[in-house]
Amino acid sequence: MFSILVLHGPNLNLLGKREPGVYGSVPLEAINSLLENEAKAVGAIVSIFQSNHEGALVDAIHAAADRHQGLVINAGAYTHTSVAIRDAIAAVNLPTVEVHLSNIYRREEFRHHSYIAPVAIGQISGFGSDSYILGLQALVRHLKKSAR
Ligand code: DQA
Numbered sequence: 001m002f003s004i005l006v007l008h009g010p011n012l013n014l015l016g017k018r019e020p021g022v023y024g025s026v027p028l029e030a031i032n033s034l035l036e037n038e039a040k041a042v043g044a045i046v047s048i049f050q051s052n053h054e055g056a057l058v059d060a061i062h063a064a065a066d067r068h069q070g071l072v073i074n075a076g077a078y079t080h081t082s083v084a085i086r087d088a089i090a091a092v093n094l095p096t097v098e099v100h101l102s103n104i105y106r107r108e109e110f111r112h113h114s115y116i117a118p119v120a121i122g123q124i125s126g127f128g129s130d131s132y133i134l135g136l137q138a139l140v141r142h143l144k145k146s147a148r
Contacts, residue, residue, distance in 0.1 A: 008050035009076030
């Protein structure tokens with residue numbers, strides 16, 4: 001049974017109400033329920049944490065090192081700004097999948113660069129709430145392969 005930490009960054013607590021044309025109408029709680037169900041289906045358990053604060057996300061990544069086997073992260077706007085979150089992921093060396101609801105490459109140029117991508121095993125971007133499910137599936141498949 002793999003234990004996975006799912007991290008949601010800033011403004012994602014507003015999902016459902018926030019720019020629904022870009023991010024869809026599914027609230028964060030509903031995404032979290034989908035993740036919990038999918039985790040059961042693929043033989044994993046998820047812990048889920050959302051914060052609007054960079055340091056709190058860094059702390060959560062540090063704490064994950066001894067508790068979880070992998071990380072799914074939507075760092076929100078910190079994706080494009082945070083060397084600290086990138087360094088935290090590199091420091092704990094947990095297999096990490098970066099996810100985005102929107103396709104960041106179809107949007108403003110400042111969203112095209114991710115500080116997290118170089119320390120992630122991969123990125124899923126543009127499938128709305130399904131990005132999280134696909135990200136979790138990809139991570140668990142990766143962990144199962146690595147465990148063989
Ligand atoms: C996002 C994309 C980011 O550019 C943005 O700042 C977000 C959400 C996404 O899930 O599409 O907050 O990470």
